[in-house]
Every structure is written in structure tokens, then in C-alpha cells.
Amino acid sequence: MTIRVLLADDQPLVRSGLRVLIDGTPDLEVIGEAATGAEAVALANDAPPDVVVMDIRMPGMDGIEATRLITAGAGAPRVLILTTFDEDDHVYGALRAGASGFAVKDMALDDILSAIRIVAAGDALIAPGVTRRLIADFLDRPVPVPKRAPRPLDGITEREREVLTLVGLGRSNGEIANSLFITAATAKSHVARLLSKLNARDRVQLVIIAYELGLVAPPR
Template sequence: MIRLMIVDDQHLVRSGLRMLCDSAPDLEVVGEAANGNEAVRMAARLAPDLILMDLRMPLLNGTAATERILRDRPGTIIVVLTTFDDDDHLYPALAAGARGFLAKDVEPAQLLDAVRRAAAGDTPFSPRALRRLVERAVAARDAHTTEPDTTNPDLTDREREVLTLVAEGLANAEIAARLHLGVTTVKTHLASLLTKTGCQNRVQLAVHAARNALVEASPTKTR
């Protein structure tokens, strides 16, 4: 059983998420919080396995709440719920330790699947949210507001191919199909990329690639 906590300042959103998650036999909603301060206190008291975290809330925002919760309970999994105008908050939340990003208009079945994958150690994200993160990182790089890391790791050609597809938001199976590789081989390349770059998950890897010019172009330019 996955014990969930829902954090959002809108009661209607919390109620909808609770109804959806409670409908799944393997999920249990153990608490709801309407702001970051409540979330921090409730996480300490209830010790949920996973938290669905809104970003923009009164008193304490989701990024600050994520940082405080993970400081006290580093094993907690936090998945951010984002909207189109939350771009300025996405990367700080990632840096604070959020495991994944989901758009608030995600399909119900996809949200439940993402919760299960996050609990299993995966990094679920909305491809649209990832594209926005990468686009902003590329724009910052091109505007010279972010200096590339001159100590970029020496990647193999295959690792660069995998990295480019990660930055496009492709899942392991999709990367494997695109490059005519086995999924296990893709996972091996990803593990090597994470080690070489020092990133903790594929979302950080995609943003790192864009910020440090490890991919040639923004993924949106390939469409």
C-alpha cells in the first residue's frame, strides 16, 4: 500500500485528487494540506511514502516545503503538480529534491501510473513540463545567463544520442526503439550518464544537458 499526502491550496483540487487516489486499491490518502507549512507539519506526523505537491501556495510555497520535508525525511518521495505558468518554479523544485513533475491536467490513469512508478523508484514527468524546463535552460544558456560547465564529461557518441532523446522526454522503451537497442542497454547508458554528470535522475539529466550544451539543440527544434 502506497501512503499518499496531497498538498494544494485549492480545496476542489485536493478533493478531486483524493477521490481519484482513494479509488485505487493500492493507494491510501493519509492526509491533505492547504499550504507549505501544513505540509511540513503533516509530513512529520504522518510519514507518507509519497507527496503530491503544488508549487504556488500561501505561507510557504511548494519548493520550500519540499526542501524542508526532505531535510527531515530524505526518503519521502515528492512529485510536483504543475501548471503552464509555473515555469519559474520548476527548476528550483527539482533542485530542492522533487522526484518528478506532472501537469495538473494529466489524465487520471496517467497520474495513478506516475504515482506507482515514483513509489517504485522511477522519475515520472509530464513530457510537456520537461520540454518547458529544457527550453528555459537552453534560452538561459543562449542568452549567456548560464555559463556552460567547461568540465563537461567525455561522453561517447551513443551516450550523446541517448542524452538527446532523454532531453526530448522519451521513455526508455522509446529510446530503445529509436536507437534499435535493448531496454537494458539503454538503462546501462543512462546509469553511465548519471554517473558522469552527477545528476540524480533523468529530469536533472535533461536540464543539465541543456544548460551545459551537451545536446546540440532544444528538443522542440526537432519537432
């Protein structure tokens, strides 16, 4: 099945390069381009893609607000944030707005294609190492990230709490299994139950929940 992609970036050269890359891949297809957040929202509503590759910094409505609007409904497209990590302080806000993952603009081209496929499949962890780098940035911030209302953890077992903490630290299923002396299949099952119990769309949201609940705490 072909994955339909909407490109949202205010730089025509970036969109053009991504279009050539994506359209040259058999299982991916660009179905539209947007230069602003508002255009991205309109195009996503008119012809919903499977994945929106979204820049954060765009004129008018930025990528964070566009992501929030695009992912608001049931069955909404997934959003892959495209950013320059070292310069962008807004990745966390985009993930909270509903993005399913992120790609750094200087990633290898094949890695960007892989990121699109992984997000389309519903797996938000693009690469544990990159995810840990993002989480480390959150934890190193001197000003706490604003918290949402606390989520009740009723019905979460102690083992599931341990798994949630490890997910919050950016661990893969295999690494969780090694840490807890369980099989990778069991770790995957625990993650699936956490997604259901916490009404989380994907693993990125589990990372955010773990951080906001204090399971992953900033260094003192």
C-alpha cells in the same frame, strides 16, 4: 505494497477530490493533507510519505521551497508537482529543487494515479510527450535559466554523452534505442550508469544536467 501519499494544495476542493480518487484506489493511500508549504514539510517530517503531491503556488512557503526541504535528506519522499502548466512558470525551479516529476491539473484522473505510481517507483518520466512539452518551454525562453556550477563529465563515454543528450530531449528508452541502433535494455543500462556517474536522483535531473551542460541548447 500500498503507496503512502501526502497532498499539499491550498485549495480544499482539490485536496478533497484527490483524496477521494486516491483512497478509492487499492494500492494508494492518503496519509495527510497540507494547505501550505510549511505544513507539508512538517507532515513529511513527522510521518514520511512515499510521494508528496505538491502544488507550487501556496501561501507563505511555496511548493518550490517545500520541495527543497522535503527532498534534502537521504531516503526522502519523492515529490510530484501538481500544476496548471499553461499558467505556471515555476516548474523548472521545482524540478531543480528536487521534484521527481510533474502532473498537470487537467490531466485525466487515471493519468494522475499513474504519475504517482511512476514517481514512487523512481521513474521520473511520466509521459515523454508531456516531458517534451516542458523541455520545449525551457528552450524557448529568451532569458537563459540560471546555471549551477558545471558538472565534470570525466568518466562519461561518448555513447553515454549521446544518451544523455537524448534523455535531455525527452526521449524514452525505446526511442533512444532506435536513434542509436541499440537495444532498449542497453539504452536502459546506459541511463542507469549516467544516474550513478552524475549522482542524479532520477531522469528529471538528467534532463536538467543535459540542459545546463549545453547538450540541449536553446535555439538561436
